[in-house]
Amino acid sequence: MTARGSLPAAPPLFRRLMVGNRGEVAVRISRACDALGITPVLAVSAADRGAAYTQGRETVCLGGPRSTQSYLDMRAIVQAARQSECSALHPGWGFLSENPVFAALCEAHGVTFIGPPAHAMHRMGKKTPAKAAMRAAGLQLIPGSDGILASVEEAQAVAERVGYPVLLKAESGGGGRGMRIARGPDEVAGAYADAQAEASAAFADGRLYLERLIEGGRHIEIQILADRYGHVIHLGERDCTVQRNHQKLIEESPSPVLPELERSRTLAAAVRAAASIGYVGAGTMEFLLDQGGTLRFMEMNTRLQVEHCVSEQRSGVDLVIEQIRVAAGHRLSLRQQDIVLRGHAIECRINAEDTTQNFRPAPGRITRWHAPASEHLRVDTHVQSGYEVPPHYDSLLCKLIASGDTRDQAIERMIAALTDLVCEGVPTTVPVHLAILRSPAFRDNHYDTRSIPGWPPA
Template sequence: MFNKVLIANRGEIAVRIIRTLRDMGIVSVAVYSEEDKSSLHVQLADEAICIGPAKSKDSYLNIVNILSAATISGVDAIHPGFGFLSENPRFAKMCEECKIKFIGPSHSVIDMMGDKSKAKELMSQNKIPIIPGSDGAVKDVIEAKKIADEIGYPVLLKAASGGGGKGMRIANSSDEIKKAFEGAAMEAKSSFGDDRLYLEKVILNPKHIEFQILADEYGNVIHLGERDCSIQRRNQKIIEEAPSPVIDKSLRDEMGKTAVRAAKAVGYKNAGTIEFLLDKDGSYYFMEMNTRVQVEHPITEMVTGIDIIKEQIKIAAGERLSHEQKDIRISGHSIECRVNAEDPYRNFAPTPGNIIGLHIPSGIGVRVDSFIYQGCKVSPHYDSMVAKLIVHGRDRAEAMSRMKRALGEFIIDGIKTNIDYHFNIMDIENYKSGDYDTGFINTYMGVD
C-alpha cells in the first residue's frame, strides 16, 4: 500500500480524498493555488504545497508544478479527483514516466475514451448498442448534412474531445446544420483545443443512466448498479439518484452486464462510469465513458456501502477487487443535490463571496461533502459547486422526505445558492413520481 499520496485537486473532492487517506493511514499531500491558501483541503492535509496563482491554468492545470510538488514531497501516487487533469492522458503518462502511480486508468485508455468518436467506434465493434450517427469525426458541414439527412432529424453535433456539455449543438432540420456545426466547432476549439465534431441522432426525452464500474489489474470487473442523472440544466447534472426509479432488476442486470463488457473491451482498470441514454421503450445506447470518479459517486456509496475512493486507491496499489458481482446488494435509495454558489433568479449567475453564516444539516441518513466553513471565501476563479447534499432512506419516498428536511436545514449566509431551487424541484409531481427525463428542467422550471 502507498505511504504518501498527493491530491491534484481542490474543493470538496480534495477533502473527500484526504479523509479516506486518513482512514487508511496514508499521508496526504495537498496542492493549492495562492487563492486557496486558507481552503479546507489545505488545512486538513498532512502536508500542503502552493503550486501557483489563482487561475487554474497556472496552478491546478499546471502539470510541471504539480509533478514538481509530488517529487519534492516524495509521494508514491497522485489522485486526480474529477475535473482539472483527471482525464488528461498527458498528465497520466507523465506520472508514469516519473514513477508515480496515477490513481486511475492508463494514459492510453484515457486517450481512447476521451475521443468520443473513437470510443463509439470501439463500442460498436464490441456489440455495445450505440446511438446512430457518424463513424468518427465529420470532416465538414457537407458531410454532416449528408449523414443527418440519412439518419433523420433532430441531430446533435458534439465535440469529439468534449465533456461537461461543452461543444454541443442541436440541428432540427437541414437548414440549421451549418449554424450548429460552426457554433459547436467554435466552442469545442475554445474549450478543448480541438474543433473536431461527431454527429449522432437525438434520442428524444431520454433518461440519462450511468453505471459505476470497478476494475482491477487482474481482469476482474464489476458494476455497482446505476445512477439516474436525468435532472440536468444546460447539460449539467444537478440532482442524481440511485437506483433509478424506472429501472427494474431485469433491465439493471442487462445494462450492468453491458457496462462490464464495455469496460473489458477497453482494458479498463480502476473506477469508471459507463453512461447510457435510455429511451421511452426501454432501449438503451452507449453515450460515453468517464475515466475518473464522478461528482455523484456518493449516492452509489450510500446504497452499496462501498467506499469508491478507497477502492480506487487499493486497485492502484495492485490489490484485487474487494468484492465479486454476487456480493453487490442495493440497499434503500439515495439522492444527491449539488449546492452551487449561483443565483437562480439571475440566470444562475455565479455568486462568489464570503460565507458569514453556516448551518450544515445532519441526522440519520444525511451526508454533506463540502469544503466550506463559516468565514471561508468562495472564489470566483473555480467551479461554483460548494457542497453536495446526499441523503439515504429505506425507499425513495423516505429519501425524498429526508432531502426536503435537509434542504430546509441547510443555511449558507453571505452568498446566494440554489438550495431553494432544489427544494422546489422536490415538490413537482413528475419528480415525486419518478416520471422525468433530461427535458425536466426546461419543462417544469422554465429554463434549460
C-alpha cells in the same frame, strides 16, 4: 516463493499521496487516505492557501489563484509530488483527472497516477473510438455517423440516413461545448460551422461527429470498478436526468424508470465493455434511455464522478479507497456477488449561485454555515463559517446525500436536510432543489432531459 495455489502477498500501499485537487474533492480523498494510513499532501493554489479545509494537513502551493496557474499546471503538480516525496497522485474529478498526457507525465516521473492507464483514458476520451469499442462489447449506440465527419456534405448525408433532428458533437467535447442541433436540412451547415468553431476554441480540436437527437430521454450512468488483473464489477446505475445547461443538479439510484430487463442487460454489458478495453480503476459509462426503453451508450468518463457518493451509499463500497488500493497493485476486495445495493439514495449539489439572476456564481464570505446531520444523511463539504468562496473555480459548496428504504422516503429526508441547511452571506441553489423535490413532476417521474421539473416556479 509462495505456496502452491496461493496468491502472492499484496504490495504495500503508498506512504504519502499528493491530492491534485481542491475543496470537497480534497477533503474526500484525504478522508480515504486517513482510513488507509496514508499521509495526504494537498496541492493548493494561492487562493486556497490557508483555507479552513487545509488546516492540519501538509500543503504545497502550486502557484497563483487561477486554475491555469495551479490545478491545471501539470508540471507544477508533478514537481510538487516529487518534492514532497509522494509516490502517488490522486487527481480527483475535474481539472486534470481525464487528461492522458498528465497521467503519462506522472508515470514518467515515478508518481503513480490514481486512475486508468493513459492508453485507456486516451481511447475513451475520444468519442468515436470509444463508441466503436462499446459497440463491439454489445452496448447499444445512438444512431449516427460511423466516425469523424469529413465535411458538411457528409453530415447532411448522415442526417438524412438517421433522421432529423440531429446533434453535431465535438470529438473532444465535454460540458455541452461544441454541440449544435439541426432540426432540418437547412440547419446542418450552420450547426456544423458553429459546433466546429466552438470545439476548436475550447478543445483545440474541431473534428465533429453526428448523432440522432434523442428527445424526451433520461440520462443514466453506470458505475464501474476494475483492477489490473481483469476483474470488473459494477455498482448499479444512477439517474442524472435533472440538469441545467448539461450540468447535473440532482442524481439518484436506482433509476425509477429503467426497465428491469434493460437494467440487468446493460449492467452486464458495461462490465464486459470495461474488461474488453483493459480498463483499470473507477469509471462511469453514460447512456440515454430512449422513449422505447433502450439504454444507448454516449460516452465514458475515465474518473470518479461528483455523484459517486450515491453509489457508495447504496453499496457500502468506498470507491476512493478501492481506487487507491487498485493503483497500488491490489486486487479488488469485492466480487460482483458481494455487492448488495440497498434502498434508494438521492444527491443534491449545493452551489453558491443566485437563482434569481440566472444562476450567476456568487463568490463571497460565508458568515454562518450549519450543515444538517442525520443517520440517513451524508454531507460532503469543505465549508465552515467564515469560508471565503473564491471566484476562480466551480462554486460547489457541498453535496447532500439522503438515503431511504424507498424513493419517497429518501426524497422526504432530503427535503428535511435542505430545510435545515444554513448558509448566510452568499445565495445558494437550495431553493431550486426544494422546488424540484416538491414538484409533482419529479415525484411522479414525469420529466426528461428537456426541462427541470418544478423550475422555474409557476
